[in-house]
Amino acid sequence: MTTIRFSEIERYVPALPGLYEIYTDDGEALKVGIGVNLRKRLIQHRRSRQSRLILRAGGDWSNPADVRSTQSILAKHLYFAGSIDGHELTTEAGRQRFLEEHCCIRFRVTASREEARALERVLEAGGTFPFHGRVNRLSPAG
Template sequence: MVEQCPVIRFSEIEAAVPTAPGLYEIVTDQGELLKVGISVNLRKRLIQHRQSRQSRLKLKDGGEWSNPSDVVSKQSILAKHLFFSGQVLGYDLQSEAGRQCYLEEKCHILITPTTTRDEARAIERVKEKSGAYRFGGKVRLSC
């Protein structure tokens, strides 16, 4: 039986998240499920999401920043999803600082450590199939 850990803020990652494999869920404080993902090192992966680096979003040759298909995420697909969400609750999600503030001030993380990546992947597949997560699959423009 996999046991879920308590709710964690993005600023608490270093102190509260293990370097073990597992599943993570990013949730707004209002309960909206944003993203589910897995990693062999939960702490490292969640730090990448928290950083939400602008420099890791790359534009394809000849591409346009307004087209999600033209932008490649080199570190955090969450950064790309947020980038194309526009403004949320007064946060400019097209800026690195805006994404970082939004994640810290309006979101939290649920983690489920597992013994293996495969175990985490099996749980992730079930959660992804639910369709409950706002950011899953291909990045799209928000209306």
């Protein structure tokens, strides 16, 4: 597995299928995921766009079920975490700064999306990565 910073995605991550893991600099596991195009997927996470978090008609921003993520589920997970280790995550700029300055990515290329998905399922089942599946208000301690 290769480990990089978010600022190094374009330089090191190929546009191929694979698995990625996101950790804080302190080693706290955050998210495991896959992409048919790893580079594109990780760039979407890095952007963490507020405009891609869509509030359901009549919804409430404090209810995860009322907010849909159209690009990066990580943005939604971070938004509802609120903060990790004192880093403000409810804003696009705060999430971007946190990812750029306090997180790293491990990734590996796989032969197919299916192979990546099988690896992802094993890692998710291990319980190490809190940001997978349904987004809840309760998130990693920080």
